[in-house]
Amino acid sequence: MGVAVIGASMTKFGQRDAWIQELLSQAGEECLDDAGVTPDDVEHLYVSNMASGEFQGQTGVMNALAHDLGVLPAYSERVDQTSSSGGAGIYEAWQSVASGASDMTLLVGGEKMTHKTTGQATDIIASITHPTEYKHGVTLPSFAGMTARHYLERFDAPRESLARVAVKNHRNGVDNPNAQFQKEIDVETALESPIIADPLRLYDFCPITDGSAAMLFTTEERAAEIADEYAVVSGIGGATDTHVVHERDDPTVMGGVVESSEEAYEMAGLGPDDLDVAELHDMFTILEFLQLEGIGVADQGTAWELAMDGETAKDGSLPVNTSGGLKSKGHPLGASGVAQGVEIYEQLVGEAGPRQVEADVGLACNVGGFGNCVITTVMEAAE
Amino acid sequence: MTLAAGSCPNGHVSYPTHPRCPECGEPQDETVDLSDRTAEVVTWTTSTATPPGVREPNTLAIVEFDVSDLDAEDEFVRALGQVTTDDVESGDAVEPVYVEELRDPDVGLKRETQASQDWDGYRWDPV
Ligand SMILES: [Zn+2]
Numbered sequence: 001m002g003v004a005v006i007g008a009s010m011t012k013f014g015q016r017d018a019w020i021q022e023l024l025s026q027a028g029e030e031c032l033d034d035a036g037v038t039p040d041d042v043e044h045l046y047v048s049n050m051a052s053g054e055f056q057g058q059t060g061v062m063n064a065l066a067h068d069l070g071v072l073p074a075y076s077e078r079v080d081q082t083s084s085s086g087g088a089g090i091y092e093a094w095q096s097v098a099s100g101a102s103d104m105t106l107l108v109g110g111e112k113m114t115h116k117t118t119g120q121a122t123d124i125i126a127s128i129t130h131p132t133e134y135k136h137g138v139t140l141p142s143f144a145g146m147t148a149r150h151y152l153e154r155f156d157a158p159r160e161s162l163a164r165v166a167v168k169n170h171r172n173g174v175d176n177p178n179a180q181f182q183k184e185i186d187v188e189t190a191l192e193s194p195i196i197a198d199p200l201r202l203y204d205f206c207p208i209t210d211g212s213a214a215m216l217f218t219t220e221e222r223a224a225e226i227a228d229e230y231a232v233v234s235g236i237g238g239a240t241d242t243h244v245v246h247e248r249d250d251p252t253v254m255g256g257v258v259e260s261s262e263e264a265y266e267m268a269g270l271g272p273d274d275l276d277v278a279e280l281h282d283m284f285t286i287l288e289f290l291q292l293e294g295i296g297v298a299d300q301g302t303a304w305e306l307a308m309d310g311e312t313a314k315d316g317s318l319p320v321n322t323s324g325g326l327k328s329k330g331h332p333l334g335a336s337g338v339a340q341g342v343e344i345y346e347q348l349v350g351e352a353g354p355r356q357v358e359a360d361v362g363l364a365c366n367v368g369g370f371g372n373c374v375i376t377t378v379m380e381a382a383e
Numbered sequence: 384m385t386l387a388a389g390s391c392p393n394g395h396v397s398y399p400t401h402p403r404c405p406e407c408g409e410p411q412d413e414t415v416d417l418s419d420r421t422a423e424v425v426t427w428t429t430s431t432a433t434p435p436g437v438r439e440p441n442t443l444a445i446v447e448f449d450v451s452d453l454d455a456e457d458e459f460v461r462a463l464g465q466v467t468t469d470d471v472e473s474g475d476a477v478e479p480v481y482v483e484e485l486r487d488p489d490v491g492l493k494r495e496t497q498a499s500q501d502w503d504g505y506r507w508d509p510v
Contacts, residue, residue, distance in 0.1 A: 054492070123434035123492045131500035132399045134493075135485045136465045137430070137437030145428030146445055153426075153473055198429040246445045246461040247397055247405060251426065 002220030003097045005379065006227040007035025008342040013211035013330035014180040020052045020061055020112040023212040025068040027335075028108045031214035032069070035227065037104065039070040044102035048079045048089035048109030049334035054124045056112055065108060075102070079334075082128050083283065085109060086213070086337020087238070087366025087375025093217045094233050094377075103218060109338035110212030121208050125333075128369050130244045141205055143245055143370040144284035145197030150251050151286060152199065155301035159199060163190035164307040165285040166203040166327055172314060173324025175354040180209050180330030204285040209330030213339035223382070229349040235270065235378035237263025245370050252301070254287075256374030257294030257365060264363070265296075268378040272296035275318055276359035277347050279340035281367035282325040288312075291365050292320070295376065314357060322347065322355045337366030341377060348381040386418040386462070386479050386505050388448075394456030398448075415453060417462065417479065421510060422446035424475045427466065436487035442466040444507050446477055467508040479505035 009030035011023055018026070024047060032039060047062040058064075062076040081088035086109040096102040113121050126139045152159060167187055173179040190203035223230040239259035242248050248255065265271050272295055280291040292303035297318060306312050312320040323329050323343035326336055344362035346352040364377045389400030389411035396415060397405055404411050427444035444466050451458040465485060466477070485504050488497035 118432060119434050120492075122432065126434055127492050130399060132504070133463055135500065135502050135504060136443060136463065137433055137441045137486045138443060138463060139430060139432070139434060141432060142428050142430040142441070142443050145430065146426045146443065149428060149473070150426035194431070196430070196432050198431075200428075242405060244397075244399065244463075246463045251445070 001098050001100060003094050003233045004218055004220045004223035004230045004382065005215055005233065005345050006218055006223050006230045007031045007037065007216035008214065008345045009034050010178050010213035010339050010342050011211050012178050013209050013332060015114045016210035020056055020058060020110060021064050021068065023112060023210060024061060024065045024108050024110045027110065027212035027214040028065060028069050028106060031106065031216050035216045037216060041104045042071040042074045042106045044096045044105040045071055045074045045076040046079050046089045046092045046105065046107045048085040048107065048338055049111060050080055050082050050085050051124055051333065055116060071106065081373045082368040083333055084337055084366040084368030084373045084375050085334040086339065087364065087377065089338060090215070090341050090377050091236055091238050091375055093215070094236050097217050097219055103222060105217040106214065107217065107338060108212060108214040109335040111332035111334045112210045113208050113332060114210050118208060133244065140370055141197040141200070141284065144286055145200045147251055148200050148286040151289065154252065155304070157304040160187060160191065161304035161307045162204055162285040163187045165282060165288045166190045168307070168313050169282060169321050169325040169327040172322050172355065173328025176324045176329060179324040179328050180207055181328040200284065206283050206326040206331040209332045211330060211332040211335050213335045213342050215338060215341050215345065230382045231345050231348040231379045232382055233377060234380045235264035235266070235268025236375070237261065237267070238375045240373050241371050243372060252290060254290045254294045254367070254371035254374065256371050257291050257367065257376070260374045260376040261295040261365065264376040264378045270361060270378060274361050275363050277322060277344065277357055277362045278318060278320050279323060279343050279364045280320055280325070281365055282321060282327050283331055283367065287367060288320065291367070295363065295365060319357045322352065322357060337375065340364035340366055344379050348379060384481055384503060385416040387414040388417055388460050389414055390455060396450055396455050396457040396460040398460050398462040415450060417448050418505060420448050421476050421478045422448045422507065424471060424473050424477060425461065426473055427471050429469055435491040440469060442469045442471060444471060446507055464504065465506045467506045471509060476510040477507035478510055480508045482506050
């Protein structure tokens with residue numbers, strides 16, 4: 001059964017006073033309003049969230065949201081796949097409609113993080129690592145530092161190419177009123193910012209963020225009846241790579257990106273050349289290169305050239321992260337994959353405002369851990 | 384204390400050990416102690432934003448041990464660990480040195496569950 005997206009929303013990302021329950025219900029309500037669907041139509045509710053227990057001491061957020069939104073007695077479930085919880089939520093929502101189990105599925109992703117210190121938040125995220133890694137104090141940013149050094153040394157890529165990713169995504173974020181940062185930066189600022197995980201600096205990393213995003217899914221048949229405009233999930237794939245990052249054959253290949261995108265392309269009957277716009281998981285600038293290579297847009301070791309040549313800018317051959325990406329939009333863990341879907345939806349139905357590009361086919365790649373779990377979604381504008 | 388890698392009947396070697404070989408799914412039935420071998424630095428970073436209980440800065444490296452003498456299928460096995468110094472380059476030779484406590488388990492997320500894992504281990508010391 002064809003699966004359509006008929007509504008989308010996101011809250012302002014950034015440092016928010018609202019706690020998790022309020023953030024989730026804000027995005028959920030706005031999404032139902034956006035689609036003109038009433039709560040009693042919702043049959044399944046998925047909540048993408050990595051760690052509300054660890055961050056806030058509140059568990060069972062799907063039940064809390066179901067009650068607050070008035071969608072009872074809808075089936076509800078919390079989806080945790082660390083940083084790719086949002087993408088995994090899209091997968092669950094797609095499955096629920098494609099299988100016929102639900103005619104109307106609401107997906108809401110969210111995280112509340114900024115009340116913790118950077119050290120505490122880093123520790124919660126680092127707890128996804130193997131105990132033999134965790135005891136060495138490894139963090140996700142330090143994986144990024146080691147991978148970036150290896151990439152730059154092996155492929156003779158200029159350090160500036162990473163800075164260009166940050167500059168581009170900050171530029172795009174200026175046009176996103178919900179982004180955490182709406183501020184342009186230049187290459188020099190990025191290259192001179194404080195070192196976080198050598199050779200990576202502050203501007204190579206996404207911030208810590210509060211926020212929520214939502215999407216509403218139904219069958220294509222019903223979408224054609226009730227929605228003015230909608231998008232279709234034409235392909236989706238999910239894959240898992242090693243838990244221990246150094247056990248991968250090649251440190252510059254994200255196997256989960258390769259496998260999940262192949263699956264999504266095959267289902268959609270499309271390939272990398274068909275893409276008009278993409279949202280990639282730029283939690284760290286280096287990840288944009290690894291994903292461009294993993295989804296087949298660039299050959300291994302060459303994605304940095306696209307950044308240098310402006311090919312991934314809004315006016316380039318394949319605009320990447322028109323939303324501002326995680327880099328400037330922010331990264332509330334469970335919300336990020338959903339917010340990627342929101343951006344692709346808005347691009348496909350022509351609601352992206354100043355960020356609008358011409359797009360009939362869009363891809364979102366949501367990466368959990370350091371490539372540990374990956375979901376790739378291909379969406380198309382409805383005929 | 385050993386730096387134990389696991390190996391399976393098909394000669395695949397991994398660090399750390401797993402109940403089943405990640406490569407072929409057979410049970411890992413033997414271990415190889417890497418602690419008296421030297422390794423080569425594949426890549427490294429110096430992290431300046433470290434979590435509670437972790438030294439700052441924290442220089443980490445992924446290193447590669449040559450295990451071709453074992454007559455196994457895999458000729459190399461990689462491991463991740465702290466480096467004894469901040470002065471390291473890719474390609475450097477290092478040897479493991481034992482450290483009783485790599486980070487302070489009394490602070491941070493696992494302070495109440497610190498018995499769930501051990502906290503000693505090996506740092507890489509440039510030869
Ligand atoms: Zn094996």
